[in-house]
Amino acid sequence: MATVSGKVETRDVLIVVYDGVQLLDVAGPLDVFDRAGREADAGYRVRLASVGGWDVATSAGAALGVSADLARVRKPPDTLVVAGGHGYAAAAGDPDLVRHVRRLSAGARRTGSVCTGAFVLAEAGLLDGRRATTHWAYCTELAAGYPAVSVEPDAIFVRDGTVVTSAGVTAGIDLTLSLLEDDCGPEVARAVAKFLVVFMKRPGGQSQFGSRARNETLRGGALRDLVDAIDGDPSGDLSVPALAARLGMSRRHFSRLFTQEVGVSPGAYVERARVAVARSLLEGSADGVDAIAARCGFNTVETMRRAFVRETGVSPAAYRDRFRRD
Template structure:
């Protein structure tokens, strides 16, 4: 599909929803396609459910729909199949899987969001294909569906007419790539700027937040240390400084990190500093030397080594990730 084809009329996007669907899996892509209409795109979005009735999402929010699956006639340019936390129940729902197959057969492109990949796999639509899903569920997808080649680190994977994306917000990345494919980079760039998101996130799912994945701890001393690192990544966070802050021995602090956080103190500090540097690269034009100082890396070379080691890209390439979705260079 290209821009000349898209110019003949609005592109039809069909989003399938069901009880227990994850809300952002649905609203993220809808927001991208709807916003694209403000910048030269032409999409018509419809939300369908099995019986045409509203559904209650995993968060408890009720979600209205436009019609039932059997009334969603005609060809869809994009079918969006979101996921949900109870994917293991959903893949046993034969009626739902039949609806996925039927909608797929009438669609030029089928896209899954997060654990929606399990629905596509259970429906037999990923057999012999490469695919991805949320990093936490990638191993399970590979074990349950050995006919699928699972890429656990990709943000999204395109294989023929099927596109699968990683966890939750990666559906926005996938949708932006489709907008660029349909209407060009300038439209997709405008949508990304309007939504204040990446055009293309470099690296893979290994970028997920160090602070977000840190488990809650009942250890007040460790909590103080973790909060101090998060609040000022550029401060002195050597092991001895952490030990003083926690009023514990360095050995005890190291043991707490390994037991409660799952990484060493030094590794955690570097992850948080990397995250802070990512945010600064995304949001402004500060020189890399200034970003290195502010985030505790000290020098541009130390900053570069950390980016290459953890993300596989340089800081400059990371910053450039806002400029394109990478639609011209499909993942995989």
């Protein structure tokens, strides 16, 4: 931490909040910065700011006291963070909030968002041409609404220049620990992580926490029925020749049509479907990994392991350890 006249420099952190903000999106970063001051005398002054300076109601119903009116914050903070929450759409649609975020970000050393706070940054144009992430359940919406943003759906947090965005809710802690490491070094960040009983670096990506949503882009018809059949039972012969034969198409035409309509190749879709069923079995079944691999259509346990790592970032065994229901 830099010093001024022998004293620890105080870094100004401004967290932007609004009605419907997620409490943990705010509390996580707050506690990291607070603990840093207790661990290493790191100087952070953290303030909550809203449009009008009004206190806000979180999505959980608890009220948050706000100490700053965005319009009255003239000096840009060292670090600007926009929290996420169920109220993100209204926040991104508030021209005053978006304008002040854009203005303050221009002078801040770094700008970040937690969870769906990324939508506010995107609306302000701060993510154009950048890589970014948000909560796994909203990545598709972010990518569709802001095509100039390169969305990375599996990342816990993404740094692109002076802008950093995080995945959902508790991922704001991961993001803030990373910022703390930049400011104070890895030992301080590690000490704070240990005290808060969290990983210094979370293993795997956020896809291990997500659920595989049903493909809603297809209308009714033979291809829709085929996709539903793959989702319902991915254990059979789902090779391109077998799938093409079901629809009476050539392999080449089927592959081109499937990729165009579904958005991924037949092989990639089948792999995702098999991993989705394997995840469910690992969570709720007592079967061994080899039996689960066979039930899901994987030829070998190693084939399932590789597919699982590609889709979730962790091995089947690690996934079961974390998410198995007692």
